[in-house]
Amino acid sequence: MKKKPDMSVQFAGIQLRNPVMTASGTFGYGKEFAGYMDLEKIGAIVTKGLSLKPKAGNPMPRIVETPGGMLNAIGLQNVGIDAFISEKIPFLRTVNTPVIVNFFGNTLEEYEEVAGKLDALPEVAAVEVNISCPNVKHGGIVFGTDPKAAFSVVKAVRSATIKPVIVKLSPNVTDIVEMAAACADADADALSLINTLTGMAVDLKNRKPYLANCTGGLSGPAIKPIALRMVWQVSRAVQLPIIGIGGITNAIDALEFLLAGATAVQVGTANFMTPDASQRIVEDIEKYLRENGIEDIKELIGALRA
Amino acid sequence: MKKKPDMSVQFAGIQLRNPVMTASGTFGYGKEFAGYMDLEKIGAIVTKGLSLKPKAGNPMPRIVETPGGMLNAIGLQNVGIDAFISEKIPFLRTVNTPVIVNFFGNTLEEYEEVAGKLDALPEVAAVEVNISCPNVKHGGIVFGTDPKAAFSVVKAVRSATIKPVIVKLSPNVTDIVEMAAACADADADALSLINTLTGMAVDLKNRKPYLANCTGGLSGPAIKPIALRMVWQVSRAVQLPIIGIGGITNAIDALEFLLAGATAVQVGTANFMTPDASQRIVEDIEKYLRENGIEDIKELIGALRA
Amino acid sequence: MHFKSMVVSNIEVSPGYCLIRLTAPRQILDARPGQFVMVRVQDGIDPLLRRPFGIFDVGTFSPEYPESPRQHYLEILYKIVGKGTSILSMLHSRDYVDVLGPLGNGFDEGEPETEKLLVGGGFGLAPLHFFARKHAGTAGIKAFIGGKRKEDVLCVTEFERLGIDTYVATDDGTLGSRGLVTSVLEEQLETGFGSRTVYACGPEPMLRAVAGLCKRHGIGCQVSLEANMACGVGACLGCVTKGRSHSESAPDYRCVCKDGPVFDAAELLWD
Amino acid sequence: MHFKSMVVSNIEVSPGYCLIRLTAPRQILDARPGQFVMVRVQDGIDPLLRRPFGIFDVGTFSPEYPESPRQHYLEILYKIVGKGTSILSMLHSRDYVDVLGPLGNGFDEGEPETEKLLVGGGFGLAPLHFFARKHAGTAGIKAFIGGKRKEDVLCVTEFERLGIDTYVATDDGTLGSRGLVTSVLEEQLETGFGSRTVYACGPEPMLRAVAGLCKRHGIGCQVSLEANMACGVGACLGCVTKGRSHSESAPDYRCVCKDGPVFDAAELLWD
Ligand SMILES: Cc1cc2nc3c(=O)[nH]c(=O)nc-3n(C[C@H](O)[C@H](O)[C@H](O)COP(=O)(O)OP(=O)(O)OC[C@H]3O[C@@H](n4cnc5c(N)ncnc54)[C@H](O)[C@@H]3O)c2cc1C
Ligand SMILES: Cc1cc2nc3c(=O)[nH]c(=O)nc-3n(C[C@H](O)[C@H](O)[C@H](O)COP(=O)(O)OP(=O)(O)OC[C@H]3O[C@@H](n4cnc5c(N)ncnc54)[C@H](O)[C@@H]3O)c2cc1C
């Protein structure tokens, strides 16, 4: 009998019992999965992307399966920050697991305002800034595909909150390291990568795009190699802790991300395959550590010999 | 009994009996598959990427399966243009199917020189320029991720050959339309998209990147949604015929690319799943056209109602 | 619930339609008609997502081998349409699947004395069958079954065996009257009287027609909707439908999985 | 060839190792020992690529049911290591797989009077078994089988049944002598005389050791290599290995699938 391995990780001033979180938009506000797993077994819950005002999202259909993945064009539907505080926080308060709130804005000012409101909430362990959104004031250029725009968003958020600021990067860029560096320059505390890749599905029968929105975000196992590559590139170039995301469905996937340089991981689409995917991953990581005589999971972070 | 549908397509001065070709690097020099299918049933054969001198390629392992796809880091191993002419052309000459030669260079000058040599070969119906290669003279920046570099490569090739010039785009960019437009400005005749996405696989047991080269190119069904999206974006913005590539494994996939705006398609990784994949796709497209009373495949090109 | 389930039987009941019986924990007996399950038909990533299916029936049976305890089951009536349902149709008894459910809200089962008109087409009969099984014997329960051709008309025997008056219509007239099932329903609505509710499940155009009919006749109508689903538990917002008051500025989206799949037709926007 | 093939039987021959018999066209009888096939274990994209397996045997059998014609088969001896081989191990008789092959070059079978020393470990025994079956009875054929534990030592009964002297070594001494099979081979090389060739198939370190041994003793050595493969026909260049004269400036890569999988050990670079 080996002794219980140390699964805890810390970064950006956050202390997690283990490195496994749920990814924004795939886990609702936690409560939806409460009947299917123990929310207190995972490292953190990341909630659905919030905006200042409630957002309607896109028309239907919004999701479609693709080979080894899925496209979603939810369109960031959410209840808005006020309803989040009144309707969602009370449940989350009862769960002894850190809550990280993902949010976005249509303008710099909105980012700043939401960050300010979140700053006031003791239940929020950290904020995760989704910068994969078009800047409606500047011709719809996506904040997360332009280093300068990313820099200003992060600066704005940084100035509005003393909570740890995690920036979630878009993979739809030529140079992910450049984006990561811009966020580091703007004093982000950590980086999450990756968000979804822009894709499309075609409905041959009706000769239409399958999704009402035409394009959607690709997630799931299909994107894992791209996510791993980006985590690895960024971890070697930028001195910020990284949360690895993209196609993680089991403990092996999660451990691969740690080796590639991630301090923690998020589980997204896999929650749809198995509602307790995140909890199982925690359990299986622990089993792996035991079986391989690894006393502290932190030994694995960035341990890839390349 | 309906009459035989017209499967032919033409673009950039090339006339094909049908729009289905094989993708470079997945079909060798044609001969490798001769025993498993009828090479005269498909639209064109695109050969393995050629360079001026023979190229060794990367150390092993070079390939690994990923969810719904595969990574390859062949490293552009090839026999070089001279051996191509002496050893590969003689067989290809015996096959009554247009041959499109994919090639690349490490410098602008090399691109130009190979294009010049190919220009002299009557067996070559068109050239396909792979611009997903690092420019060794300029700090290794990949030609295909910088519009200016892409423009100059295409210009150089354009000046060296009167054959149709097809430019094969890299998907590892923020803005594929910008890249396509740069190629159009440089007088490309057609565009092929997409090449592979850069990805990585990790060997947990040995704590190493799985591929000797660390990163590799992701291909196969996993990338289809990204490829479809890019074909659709480019077809709406740039007035050049497009060859759609990425994860095509069956006739439905191929038809989706045509709807999204491709004039023809290439079948890559699917050749490994079924050696006669490209021929089957031709047959099944014909069946689809018959069953749906479509007399001319050209009706489908760009027919997506978005 | 989330459970591993063993295939007990899996038979083709009409060309292209199969009925599968799956073992389930005891609590399955509490499932309400109109609820559904999300099935993972095989391990791996192909298919990636679960597939939603209405509950056709639940119950208890004694396995064939001696001394084994009685087991509970869940039945799904499904149409083979794509990858997931093809794989499902090839499962043998003793194979395993992974089931999430029962999910969503069932039909509002109403007062015993209310006349209940069940209207369904294709696999939409599944939840209606479960409903009928529970309410068989109550006054004035009637079934209206539509389909393109004879083969698409399911469950007639089952309904008749439950002693329910059953009306059939097919587009091509190969079974029952020729035309739409909504025409048959309309006749009924015009002749009948008393308190009535319609329970409908089937293709969207049919539901739309039924909802319109009920609105015109001022009678209650519950519809069970379909939507592409990823999570099934209200988390992904992939499956929404527009609520009555929906507008771009004041969105009123409801989750088919969590707020439905059964809705009061009057609560939805039928634009 | 490229053919759909029916599973005739699929049995576990040792813990973690199975032998599968697959129907094949008549031409399979022309397969040469050392050749391999690429198997697509199921439809769909998971797994995506074919899996390469050496040919364990080929032959002809009479199906059980009366009046059916005699059929030809191909046998594969495989170890369950990952997704593809797990799925393969769950196939029942009458299931289908898709086979490409025979592929590659077999062993150079040499002169009848040459002594043939077969050296293998794990599933590396598969092609050696096929070779032995063809050459059983010829003078001086001997088999050297290695493995970690007893369970990894395959085919001993088969070889003995063919009347072949068989030497076994396991790392833990649970069967045969304790230690590496190469030590046993070395003893043999030191005592024996006359014209001899070694035929080796197994894990890379073993092949390297065998190749070194043969070089020192100046005798011929043929090795069958493994590599990750995509196409199996020499098109993708995914499976190369370094030839003797390889250098960065003058590359000499050989395709394991097309130029191999069997190579003269002296033709390769063992760096
Ligand atoms: C609440 C609910 C209850 C249902 N009950 C039944 C039932 O009792 N019997 C039955 O046969 N079918 C039922 N369906 C439809 C069933 O889910 C689809 O036919 C099935 O998912 C098709 O899967 P496939 O892989 O065979 O098809 P594919 O077309 O290959 O599926 C591709 C994707 O589209 C989705 N999809 C395809 N058709 C539908 C559809 N009609 N509704 C929702 N998603 C779809 C699939 O789930 C999958 O994600 C129900 C759907 C919902 C939402
Ligand atoms: C010429 C040749 C002959 C072979 N003969 C046999 C045989 O007779 N019996 C047998 O059991 N095995 C044999 N192998 C090895 C066999 O191909 C692998 O064990 C098998 O591919 C593993 O597949 P998997 O999906 O179970 O494992 P996974 O590890 O899930 O496979 C992942 C990927 O790695 C590849 N891979 C994994 N292990 C190997 C390996 N050792 N060699 C090549 N590719 C590998 C797979 O093909 C697949 O693409 C042979 C390999 C080669 C190249």
Ligand SMILES: Cc1cc2nc3c(=O)[nH]c(=O)nc-3n(C[C@H](O)[C@H](O)[C@H](O)COP(=O)(O)O)c2cc1C
């Ligand atoms: C249905 C759905 C909704 C999502 N919503 C959000 C969101 O609101 N904010 C965000 O930053 N990411 C969102 N994502 C992206 C995921 O958090 C994650 O980055 C992505 O899905 C890749 O991880 P995966 O492959 O594990 O799913 C969403 C993903 C899905 C599938």
Ligand SMILES: Cc1cc2nc3c(=O)[nH]c(=O)nc-3n(C[C@H](O)[C@H](O)[C@H](O)COP(=O)(O)O)c2cc1C
């Ligand atoms: C093994 C392999 C080798 C390749 N070699 C080349 C090449 O030499 N030149 C090139 O332009 N593309 C090359 N490609 C990319 C393919 O031509 C194609 O663009 C890509 O694989 C996407 O298509 P697919 O998903 O159908 O495979 C290669 C792809 C693979 C898998």
Ligand code: FES
């Ligand atoms: S399926 Fe996810 S919210 Fe309904």
Ligand code: FES
């Ligand atoms: S496997 Fe493709 S060249 Fe050998």
